[in-house]
Amino acid sequence: HSQHSTPATTMFSIRSLVVAFAAIAGTTSAFVPSSPNHFVARTPTHLQVAIDTSDIKNGLTVEIDGEPFKVLSFSIMKQARGAAKTTIKFKNLMRGNTIENTYRSGEKFQTAQIxxxxxxxxxxxxxxxxxxxxxxxxxxxxxxxxxxxxxxxxxxxxxxxxxxxxxxxxxxxVPLSNTYEITDTEPNVKGNTAQGYTKPATLDSGAIISVPGYLEAGDKIRVDTD
Structure with missing residues (x-):
């Protein structure tokens, strides 16, 4: 993962930003258990894309003051007069804290390498x-x-x-969807035909989810992890 960061060349009144597309499993079809290579990147991916506020999407990773932040959500506020403003909520991927910044419509960003x-x-x-x-x-x-x-x-x-x-x-x-084995759940009660009946179950990954009542320990189940 050796690389050199691309220096920002454009300064903004708010602060300099370097934006990177962190291509994080964009669709549910990105992972297929029988062909894991469809999901897992085998070589480094250097992503450099010039964007502005109209290109902001959840999942983008940006650099603010030398640290990486991931876009968690954003909203656009249109004004009767003047340009619209975009408010973006970020998570600092190194520290874990979140921040929220507002930018003018069309504000330009530069990409970083991820x-x-x-x-x-x-x-x-x-x-x-x-x-x-x-x-x-x-x-x-x-x-x-x-x-x-x-x-x-x-x-x-x-x-x-x-x-x-x-x-x-x-x-x-992790893959957006994966097959797990149920390692622990209460036994299925014969005769319980209540529609929509669910019960807690522990997966081999340690996650606890609700599953249909007819499933037993040892069964495998497809789970959306997103």
Whole structure:
């Protein structure tokens, strides 16, 4: 994930921004269990795209004051007079905090370089998750604070993507849909035909979800992780 950041060349009155498309599994068809390579990036991806406020989308990763922020949501406020304004809510992918900024319509951004690298989950301890590079087999340790909400969806041997910024992993991206095994759930009660009956179940990744009442421990189920 070796790379050099592209310096910003345009200064704005609000602050300089460098925007990157972090191509994070954009569609549900991006992952197919029988062909995991459809989801997992096998080589570094350097994304450099010039955009403005009209191109803002959830999932974009931007650089603010030298740190990566992910677009969580945005809204456009049209005004009777003057240009519309776009309010964007970001999450700092290194610190975990969120901020909200407002920009003038058409404000120009420059892109940064983001690497999306395919990895395989190896193990986890009380501090880190360990992933093996799918090509070089090198180990990458990612703090639990970075893995964040993705942790509950990571199962043994899962292929996924790590997102890198300036050689540092800033996000772990699991497939939008994956097949899991139910490891624990209460037995199905014979004769219970109540339509819509669900019960809690623990998956082999550790996540607890609601499943149809007829499913048993050992069954496999397709789950949307988004």
């Amino acid at each position: 690497d999306k690298i395919g990895h395989i989950f190896s193990y986890a301890d009380e501090n880190n998750f360990s992933f093996m590079n799918a090509e070089s087999f090198e180990e990458t340790l990612v703090p639990i604070s970075i893995v964040d909400e993705s942790a509950k969806w990571i199962s043994e041997g899962m292929e996924l993507n790590l997102i890198f910024f300036n050689d540092k992993c800033i996000e772990v991206v």
